[in-house]
Amino acid sequence: MRGGAVAVVATALARPLSSLALNASGGAGRKALLWGLLAAPFLTPVILVGYAWFNFSLSLVHHPAWNEAFYALLLVFKLAPVAVLVMCFAPTHLTREAIHCRRLARGGGGLRDGLMFFIHGPALKSFVAGALVFFFAFGEFDMARLMNVDTWTAKLFDAQAGGLPIVESLRLVALPLAVEAALLLATMLLLFAGKGAPHLGGEKPRPLGPFGRGLCGLYLVAAVAVVTAIPLVIVLRGTLAGFSAIRFETLRDDVLTSVLYAAAGAAGAFGLSAWFTRRTAKSVWSKGRFVAAFLMSVPGLLGGLVLGLLLLGLFQVRPLLALRDTPVPVVLALMLLFLAFAMVLRALMDRARGAEGLHSAKMLLRAPERELRRSGAGLVWEMRTRTLLLVAALLFFWAYFEVAASSLLAPVGHTPVFVQLYNQMHYGRTAALSSMVCIVMIVPVIAAALVTAAGRAWVGWSGHG
Amino acid sequence: MKSQGSSRLAGPARPSAFLRWFLPVVFAVFFATASGCGGSGGERLVVYCTHDAAFSQQILDAFEKKTGIKTVPVFDSEATKSLGLSERLIREKDAPRCDVFWNNELLGTLDLADRGMLEPYKGTGWQRIPAEWKDDDGRWTGFGARLRLVIVNVPKFREAHGAEAQSPLDAVVARVLNGDLSDAAIAKPLYGTTLTHYALLWQELGPAGLKAWHADCRKRGLREVNGNGAVKDLVAEGACAFGFTDADDYFEATDDGKAVDMAPVRVGGKVICIPNTVAVIKGTKRLDAAKKLADYLASEEAELAMANSKSRQIPLGPVDETKLSEDVRRVKALAAPAYPLKTLGKARAECLAWLKGEYLK
Numbered sequence: 001m002r003g004g005a006v007a008v009v010a011t012a013l014a015r016p017l018s019s020l021a022l023n024a025s026g027g028a029g030r031k032a033l034l035w036g037l038l039a040a041p042f043l044t045p046v047i048l049v050g051y052a053w054f055n056f057s058l059s060l061v062h063h064p065a066w067n068e069a070f071y072a073l074l075l076v077f078k079l080a081p082v083a084v085l086v087m088c089f090a091p092t093h094l095t096r097e098a099i100h101c102r103r104l105a106r107g108g109g110g111l112r113d114g115l116m117f118f119i120h121g122p123a124l125k126s127f128v129a130g131a132l133v134f135f136f137a138f139g140e141f142d143m144a145r146l147m148n149v150d151t152w153t154a155k156l157f158d159a160q161a162g163g164l165p166i167v168e169s170l171r172l173v174a175l176p177l178a179v180e181a182a183l184l185l186a187t188m189l190l191l192f193a194g195k196g197a198p199h200l201g202g203e204k205p206r207p208l209g210p211f212g213r214g215l216c217g218l219y220l221v222a223a224v225a226v227v228t229a230i231p232l233v234i235v236l237r238g239t240l241a242g243f244s245a246i247r248f249e250t251l252r253d254d255v256l257t258s259v260l261y262a263a264a265g266a267a268g269a270f271g272l273s274a275w276f277t278r279r280t281a282k283s284v285w286s287k288g289r290f291v292a293a294f295l296m297s298v299p300g301l302l303g304g305l306v307l308g309l310l311l312l313g314l315f316q317v318r319p320l321l322a323l324r325d326t327p328v329p330v331v332l333a334l335m336l337l338f339l340a341f342a343m344v345l346r347a348l349m350d351r352a353r354g355a356e357g358l359h360s361a362k363m364l365l366r367a368p369e370r371e372l373r374r375s376g377a378g379l380v381w382e383m384r385t386r387t388l389l390l391v392a393a394l395l396f397f398w399a400y401f402e403v404a405a406s407s408l409l410a411p412v413g414h415t416p417v418f419v420q421l422y423n424q425m426h427y428g429r430t431a432a433l434s435s436m437v438c439i440v441m442i443v444p445v446i447a448a449a450l451v452t453a454a455g456r457a458w459v460g461w462s463g464h465g
Numbered sequence: 466m467k468s469q470g471s472s473r474l475a476g477p478a479r480p481s482a483f484l485r486w487f488l489p490v491v492f493a494v495f496f497a498t499a500s501g502c503g504g505s506g507g508e509r510l511v512v513y514c515t516h517d518a519a520f521s522q523q524i525l526d527a528f529e530k531k532t533g534i535k536t537v538p539v540f541d542s543e544a545t546k547s548l549g550l551s552e553r554l555i556r557e558k559d560a561p562r563c564d565v566f567w568n569n570e571l572l573g574t575l576d577l578a579d580r581g582m583l584e585p586y587k588g589t590g591w592q593r594i595p596a597e598w599k600d601d602d603g604r605w606t607g608f609g610a611r612l613r614l615v616i617v618n619v620p621k622f623r624e625a626h627g628a629e630a631q632s633p634l635d636a637v638v639a640r641v642l643n644g645d646l647s648d649a650a651i652a653k654p655l656y657g658t659t660l661t662h663y664a665l666l667w668q669e670l671g672p673a674g675l676k677a678w679h680a681d682c683r684k685r686g687l688r689e690v691n692g693n694g695a696v697k698d699l700v701a702e703g704a705c706a707f708g709f710t711d712a713d714d715y716f717e718a719t720d721d722g723k724a725v726d727m728a729p730v731r732v733g734g735k736v737i738c739i740p741n742t743v744a745v746i747k748g749t750k751r752l753d754a755a756k757k758l759a760d761y762l763a764s765e766e767a768e769l770a771m772a773n774s775k776s777r778q779i780p781l782g783p784v785d786e787t788k789l790s791e792d793v794r795r796v797k798a799l800a801a802p803a804y805p806l807k808t809l810g811k812a813r814a815e816c817l818a819w820l821k822g823e824y825l826k
Contacts, residue, residue, distance in 0.1 A: 054698075055698060055702060058690070058695060058698055058699050058702065058704055059702065059704050061650065061688050061690070061699060061704050061705065062647070062688075062704070145691060146691075148690050148691050148695070155824070155825055158653065158655050158821075158824055158825065159821065159825050160552070161549075161655035161656045161660075161817065161820075161821065163552045163555060172825075312553075312556060313556065316556065316557065316559065316560060321560055324560075324562070325562065403542070407542035408542075408553075412511050412537050412539055412562060413509070413537040415539070415540075419542060420518075420540075422542075423518060423540060423541075423542055424518065424519065
């Protein structure tokens with residue numbers, strides 16, 4: 001119920017916000033700032049948000065309905081960017097010509113035509129956007145638990161008290177899993193289906209008026225303040241004072257461990273999704289591969305706790321027992337957890353870019369003139385590599401900040417750093433903790449920047465070859 | 466003929482040599498390194514520890530320094546708190562990787578003992594601890610305990626109870642607990658020391674008595690939150706006037722300068738004093754080292770270190786009293802007579818089964 005409401009509100013907000021993003025005027029810097037503001041709430045780790053608002057949520061203990069509403073508001077702020085992303089890049093079954101004709105006709109053509117136009121255009125995008133937001137909102141656990149909100153995920157967590165056979169855990173999760181799986185199937189069918197489905201034609205939504213732009217601006221400021229700025233200020237207060245108390249050698253090893261787990265998990269999810277979404281000459285996807293992709297995505301919908309327990313049990317059985325004290329279980333868990341999202345993101349990405357344009361750009365790479373090759377490399381970067389890296393970075397980011405499965409499956413002595421910090425957060429805030437959180441949060445940003453720079457250099461270099 | 470152009474038109478990029486070779490090599494090296502530590506064949510002692518990492522790490526470091534035995538602690542994670550390390554031990558029963566279990570409460574350890582998962586050992590640590598805080602067969606030893614108590618926000622409590630609040634806090638709290646509880650909080654009793662509290666009431670009041678008390682508390686508005694820390698925060702910040710928590714949480718609030726006071730929870734005239742416990746896991750390949758750690762944790766040195774840490778645990782064995790802080794002496798004086806917890810294993814299992822039914826409706 002809550003997940004559905006959050007999905008509806010976030011999707012409704014995404015329409016004007018996507019218009020603001022796609023029609024933004026000004027230079028590249030201004031556009032980057034706008035996209036940065038849009039993305040910041042989603043990229044702020046959910047545990048930081050819950051931890052920062054923990055005391056405020058406690059103060060609402062006598063008003064549970066207000067606490068619920070505040071939690072839902074945080075979810076909307078946090079997840080609306082997902083809907084915006086889909087609104088901007090999701091495919092539509094309408095050709096550019098159809099959209100143009102519709103505009104020329106100024107809405108004429110009868111109710112039935114109008115309805116069909118709506119179903120194949122805005123409704124389709126809204127469905128995909130709403131479904132993605134719903135996945136995140138419905139399966140959310142960390143913030144709900146910190147804020148003492150009742151959710152099925154929190155109930156499942158409580159059910160583990162005193163031990164619960166894995167079969168019983170799976171029975172409890174069956175209904176939510178069925179809901180998620182049905183929605184995932186519908187979303188994947190929409191995204192993958194039909195070789196004739198055209199790519200997004202780059203049709204921009206109508207620009208907003210000054211009033212609409214003002215409201216969107218206010219919304220962005222509020223979302224960034226509540227979900228990103230205030231939590232960062234609260235959690236990172238005293239950062240500078242705490243640096244002297246950090247054991248940098250230990251922290252370095254722990255961060256490296258986390259980076260490698262996350263990188264391996266993200267690479268696995270990314271690679272598998274690439275293979276599953278790969279097109280053949282005859283069709284956009286093969287049915288067998290589609291079914292395999294769907295089935296492999298389902299375990300991730302179980303959430304970190306249940307998937308972690310499942311793998312924990314699996315790696316107790318010989319011959320897999322030999323792998324229990326290796327990073328294999330945790331990497332496998334991270335890969336499975338984010339495979340569904342990787343799949344959807346890849347499908348969105350494939351549909352958003354113009355295949356013909358990319359092909360032309362790639363042909364430029366074989367041009368005899370150096371300048372042409374360089375232009376081609378730049379175009380390939382813009383049209384494909386940058387987006388690929390963005391998807392990979394997002395997967396890495398999620399895996400890096402995952403706690404439930406990681407804490408269950410990491411080999412002894414190699415616990416991911418964020419699991420350790422998450423535990424320490426429950427003992428109160430200290431300057432050293434703030435400093436460590438600061439370092440741990442900066443690492444994925446630096447990693448993303450380095451990989452982006454390397455990717456760009458690689459594309460540039462290949463253009464010179 | 467298959468067109469190369471069409472097949473590659475929008476397909477994924479072929480991974481570069483860098484991606485195909487370099488990254489797998491990096492991962493392989495990392496996997497090999499990570500797999501070498503903590504495995505059953507390593508030299509390090511694997512310790513599952515539910516005591517707060519911030520305090521227990523110092524004790525383990527001191528042990529390492531003293532004996533040269535390296536320890537690899539696995540701390541209880543808030544992310545999987547409901548599962549708990551004792552549950553993980555049960556899941557790993559057939560192939561244990563843990564050598565020593567340091568539990569910050571008793572009932573989970575009793576469960577493991579009943580399942581035959583603990584190695585009997587009556588070392589020097591076991592010998593110095595009084596009989597009521599250790600297993601007769603040496604399967605576990607208690608040390609460093611904390612009191613279950615009612616934490617009170619002094620200004621808010623005075624405001625609510627006026628002149629009555631000037632009387633001894635113990636007496637007022639006892640009366641208040643029978644009245645309106647809409648300004649009071651407790652942790653969900655499914656895990657931790659609140660479960661111990663409930664299991665004890667299950668035994669003392671009987672199943673029907675506890676169920677009636679639980680329903681009555683809910684009816685009188687008792688707020689349930691996700692842990693003792695949250696109860697402490699609610700009371701310390703003045704959102705609630707009082708609540709049930711543990712002594713270490715109370716001291717955390719006083720260290721933060723909050724205007725709080727406390728009164729021990731009494732059941733049948735006895736306080737609830739919950740010890741840490743140490744147990745050697747049956748089947749460990751590092752038995753000698755595990756025994757050394759069990760002895761160390763139940764030693765005077767470790768008990769004093771825990772008493773003088775911020776969590777101010779009460780020493781259970783004989784210690785030099787002059788080395789204890791005023792706070793610890795105060796709670797130590799309150800810690801007797803304590804309710805016997807050694808026989809609560811069955812009550813815990815029955816109570817938890819009922820609670821899960823209640824909370825998972």
